[in-house]
Amino acid sequence: MGLPEKLTVPTPHGDIAVHLRGRSPDEAPGLLLLHANPGDHRDFDEIVPALAPDWAIAAVDWPGYGASTVRDPELISIDALAGVTVQVVEALSRCGFGAFTVIGNSAGGYAAVRLAERAPGRVRGLVLVQPAGFAPRNVLTRAFFRFVANPVVARRYVVPNARMYLGPLDRGGVRAIFDRARAIPGDPVRLAVYRRLWRSFDDPRFDLPAGGPVLPDVPVLVVWGRNDPSNPWLINRRGIAAVLPRAEVQVISTRHEPFAEAPGLFLETVRDFLTASAGMRP
Template sequence: MPFVATRAGRVFYEQRGSGRPIVMLPATLHDHRDFDPVAARFASRYRTIAVDWPGHGRSDEPDPAQRVSASLLAGVLADLVDDLDLGPAVLVGNSVGGYAASRLALDRPAAVAGLVLVNAGGFSRQTVLSRTACALLGRPAVTRRVLPHLVRAYLRPVNDHDRAVAERVRARARTVEGARTAAALWHSFTTPAFDLRADGPRLTVPTLLTWGTRDVLLPLKAGRQTHAVLPGARFHPFATGHVVFASDPDGFTALVEPFLDTVFQTSPPDPRPPTASLPQGPAGPRDLS
C-alpha cells in the first residue's frame, strides 16, 4: 500500500488517475474514504491523492510523546508534497485539512496551484463558547464520551455514503487512540498558530471557499468571517453539514470542475460519455462572491 514517511510517521494515501495533481485532505478523525464519490470523478481527468492524517485511517499512530496538532498536520502535508514531487497542486481541504492546505499555500505558494476549502478552520473568530468547547474536547475522556454524539449533528448525513462516514468517525472516536488524537487536535485549535486571520490577505493563490450551512461546529457565520479575511476567494454555500462533498457530491463536482480547469489552464478531453448537465444536489451552489 502507498505510504509516505513524514515527521509524524508513515502516512497512507490513495492515488487514482493521472495528470495534474489534486490532494484531498480530510477533517479530524475522518479519512481518505470521505472523498470517494468525488475522487472517482476527478480521477478521470486528474491525478487525485486522498490522504489519511497521522492516527487516522490507515496511517500510523503517532508517537504518544508527539502531540498531534493542526500545525503538525501542515508539516506532514509539506512532507507528503515533497516526497511525491507533485509540483503545483490543487489542495482540497476539509476543516483542519483546510487549515493545513492554507498553511502550505502561505508558506510555500509555489507548491500550490489553487485551494478548495470546505468548512475550513483557522480563519474565523474564536468566541467564549468555541474556546470552551475546544477546551472540553481537548480532554481525551471528554472527547471519547461526547464526540460520538456530535458527529451526526455536524455531518447531517443525507445519503448512504455520508452515513457510512459518520459511523466510521463515531467508531474511531470511541477508541482510546482516536479520542487521544482528536483531543490533541481540538486543543490545538485555540493556539495562536491556528489563527490565520491576519495572514488571509497574503493568501494569493486561486481559492474556492465552499461551506455547508447546516454545520453546527463551523456554521455559516464562520464561513462569512472566513470569506471576509480571504477577499480574493469565491464563496459558495451548500445546504449540507460539515462534509459538503460527501453529502452533495454532484453539486460539489459541478462547482469544482470548472475551477480546476481555470486553475490548471487546460481543458483536456473528457473521457466520460456525454451527459446532461450535472444536477446541483439538494441545494445547489449559490455564488456570493
C-alpha cells in the same frame, strides 16, 4: 509510470499513507485531498471516481487515521498536520507530481492554506470546504476547544457531533463516514489524536484572521454548507473576507462534508474552478 496505489511517507509524526488514484502524474494535473478530524481518505470516495479520469489524485490519511501511523498522539496538533502536508507534497514531487490543486475539508482546509504559504510553488489553487481557522478566537471558543479536548468529554462527544454535522445518513457516503466516526471512542490512539487536534485549536497559530490577508497569488474557492451546525458560515464569513479577500465563495445547501452528502452538487460547484486551476480545456 507504474506508481503504487499507496505511498508511505515517513514523517516525525508517523508514517503517512497517501492513496493514489486516477491518472499518472506525468499525464494529468495533481489533485491533493485533505480530510477533516476525524476521518480519512475514504471521506472523498463519492467524488474520486468522477475526478479520476482527468486527475492524478493523492489522498492523505492524517497521523493515526486510516492507514497512517502516529508516533505520539500527544504531539499531534493542527500545525503538525500542516507540516505533514508539506512533507507529503515533497515526497510526491519525487514521484513525478508537480503542482497541486488542493481540496481541504475542515482541519484539512487549514492545512491547505498553510501549505500554500509554505510551498507556494507547489499549489495551483485551493478548494477550501468548511475550512478551520477562520472562526473568531475568543474566551468562549477557546474554552470550548479545551472542554472538547478533555478525554472523558471527547469520548462522549465525537459520535453525536459527527451525527450532527454529517446530516442524514441515507445521503451519498454519509453513513460510511459516520460508521468510521462511531469506532473512534473504542480506539485509544485515534481518540487521543481527535482530542489533541481539538486542544490545538486553542493555539494562537490557528487564528488565521489575526495574521491578515494571505495568498494573494493563489486562486481560492471557498465552499460552505449553510446547514452545518458545528462550523456555521455566519461566524466564519468575516474571517474568510479578512484572510482571503479575493476568494470566490459558494454557500450551498449541505452540512460539513458536502462532497460526501451531495457529491453531484459539490462537483457542479467546483467543476469550473478545478478546470481553470489545472489549465484544462472545459
